[in-house]
Amino acid sequence: MCDACGCAITGTVTIDARPVAASHTDHAVLTRLLADNDATAAHNRAHLDDHRVLAINLMSAPGSGKTALLEATIDLLGGEFRIGVIEGDLETENDAVRIRAKGVPAVQITTGTACHLDAHMVHEALHELDLDALDILFIENVGNLVCPAAFALGQHRNVTLLSVTEGDDKPAKYPVIFRASDLVLISKADLAPFIDDFDPTRAEAALRQIACPAALMTLSAKRKTGLTPWLDWIRNEAAAR
Amino acid sequence: MHELSICRGLLRQVQAIAGRAPVHRVTLRVGPLSGVDPGLLGRAWEVAAPGSALVIEAPPLRVRCRACGAETAATMDRLTCGACGDWHTDLLSGDELLLVAVELEEPAHV
Numbered sequence: 400m401c402d403a404c405g406c407a408i409t410g411t412v413t414i415d416a417r418p419v420a421a422s423h424t425d426h427a428v429l430t431r432l433l434a435d436n437d438a439t440a441a442h443n444r445a446h447l448d449d450h451r452v453l454a455i456n457l458m459s460a461p462g463s464g465k466t467a468l469l470e471a472t473i474d475l476l477g478g479e480f481r482i483g484v485i486e487g488d489l490e491t492e493n494d495a496v497r498i499r500a501k502g503v504p505a506v507q508i509t510t511g512t513a514c515h516l517d518a519h520m521v522h523e524a525l526h527e528l529d530l531d532a533l534d535i536l537f538i539e540n541v542g543n544l545v546c547p548a549a550f551a552l553g554q555h556r557n558v559t560l561l562s563v564t565e566g567d568d569k570p571a572k573y574p575v576i577f578r579a580s581d582l583v584l585i586s587k588a589d590l591a592p593f594i595d596d597f598d599p600t601r602a603e604a605a606l607r608q609i610a611c612p613a614a615l616m617t618l619s620a621k622r623k624t625g626l627t628p629w630l631d632w633i634r635n636e637a638a639a640r
Numbered sequence: 641m642h643e644l645s646i647c648r649g650l651l652r653q654v655q656a657i658a659g660r661a662p663v664h665r666v667t668l669r670v671g672p673l674s675g676v677d678p679g680l681l682g683r684a685w686e687v688a689a690p691g692s693a694l695v696i697e698a699p700p701l702r703v704r705c706r707a708c709g710a711e712t713a714a715t716m717d718r719l720t721c722g723a724c725g726d727w728h729t730d731l732l733s734g735d736e737l738l739l740v741a742v743e744l745e746e747p748a749h750v
Contacts, residue, residue: 423664425743426657432650432668432676432737514642546642549675549737574716575675607727610703610719 436550439518443525443553450530452483453640454538455633456552458576459560460569461542464586464620466494468560469537471620473501476630480534480637485524487516487541494539504528515546518553535637544569548576556636559613562587563597570605577606580613582632589619643680647688650739654689657742665693665743672701672716673735701734 431437447454457465466486473482484505486494495507506524508516521538528536538554540547548557559580561569564587570577577583583606585599603615616632618625654666666685670678678696685694701714705721711732712722720727 422745423743424746425741427741428653428657428739430653430739432646432653432739434653435649546675571717574719575673578673578719608718608720610727610729610731612728 433550436518439522440551440553443518443522444555445553446525446530447536447553447555448640450533451640452530452533452536453633453637454536454552454554454556455636456538456540456547456554456557457560458540458544458547458557458580459542459562459586460544460565463542463560463562463565465539465542465560466497467620468584468586468618469539470497470501471623471626472537472630472633473498473503475623475626476535476633477501477503479634481532483528483533483536485516485521485528485536485538487520487539489513489541504533510541514541514543515550516540516552517550521552535633544573544576548579555640556581558582558584560584560586561602563591563594565597567597567599567602568605570602570609570611574609577613578609578611580611583611583613583615584629585615585617587619587621588617588625589622643677643684644687646676647681647684650685651688653739654692654742658744661744661746663689663692663742664745665695665741666739667695667697667741667743669697669699669736669738669740671699671734671736673731674737676737697740699733699736702732703729704732705729 459465469484482503484498484503486505486507487510488494489510492507495505498505506527508520508524538552557580559576561583563585585602599617606613616628618629654663670676670681682694682696702711703714703719704711705724705726706728707726708721708724710721710723719729721729
């Protein structure tokens with residue numbers, strides 16, 4: 400709520416010119432700095448909804464296992480849902496190549512220097528996909544726990560991976576991205592026996608300390624263990640579209 | 641890293657409002673949970689729009705508790721309810737990333 404006039408900030412521009420000094424005029428504005436990105440994200444979302452495609456934005460630090468999770472998910476859900484993927488990396492098509500090897504369409508966005516995907520990039524990528532031929536679109540964001548959270552893409556849900564090699568206090572260190580997450584996946588659970596200082600209950604406590612209500616699931620894409628709750632979550636979300 | 645691109649977007653918004661009138665001051669509200677660093681934004685603004693002052697308001701972190709209804713101050717370390725400790729809270733302020741006002745050099749309207 401705008402505490403000046405009580406209106407809800409919807410992103411529309413309100414201009415109120417009040418004289419401040421004889422030579423200055425103060426225009427009250429109250430628009431989001433990221434209003435352009437928000438508008439493109441809303442456009443993307445409308446496009447996805449028109450085609451009844453569920454869009455899931457996958458985020459994590461680099462190397463937490465996003466692509467491996469997508470490969471395992473495609474293996475197990477590919478018969479039930481038509482899946483497409485938008486990949487985001489600074490350089491290379493490596494991840495898109497891995498996805499395409501599963502027989503799934505993948506568009507690779509190479510950002511060059513941008514540390515996150517934004518709605519404009521995703522908008523361009525959407526035009527490379529046949530949305531009529533998809534039920535679920537995964538957007539694998541650039542590996543980065545800092546920036547992606549601030550940039551809406553038009554996705555329906557945010558899922559953030561946290562691998563057991565990263566430290567269970569990550570939610571405390573990166574509150575913005577974890578608060579934005581609808582689901583947190585503890586990945587690489589197959590390595591847990593070799594890691595003596597990662598405790599999923601501490602990770603969950605850290606999430607609640609930043610008032611994040613997201614469910615936590617522990618899984619291993621490599622060994623295909625613990626995936627059933629993740630797949631069921633996807634099925635529920637897809638049914639809701 | 642991307643504070644400069646945010647500044648360029650901000651500059652477009654400001655210029656859409658200002659037209660040809662020189663911009664004297666731009667006021668932003670940037671909360672600690674916005675994902676944007678106010679210091680870096682200020683430095684990027686000096687590059688993007690030298691000559692215009694940038695004022696950045698820092699809104700406090702405040703939450704409302706769904707369990708007890710209290711509205712309390714919070715910190716980046718603790719976004720739970722300051723009254724009862726419950727973690728089911730909604731953020732009242734602290735994640736803003738707003739262009740609040742643009743002050744232009746032009747005659748006052750009478």
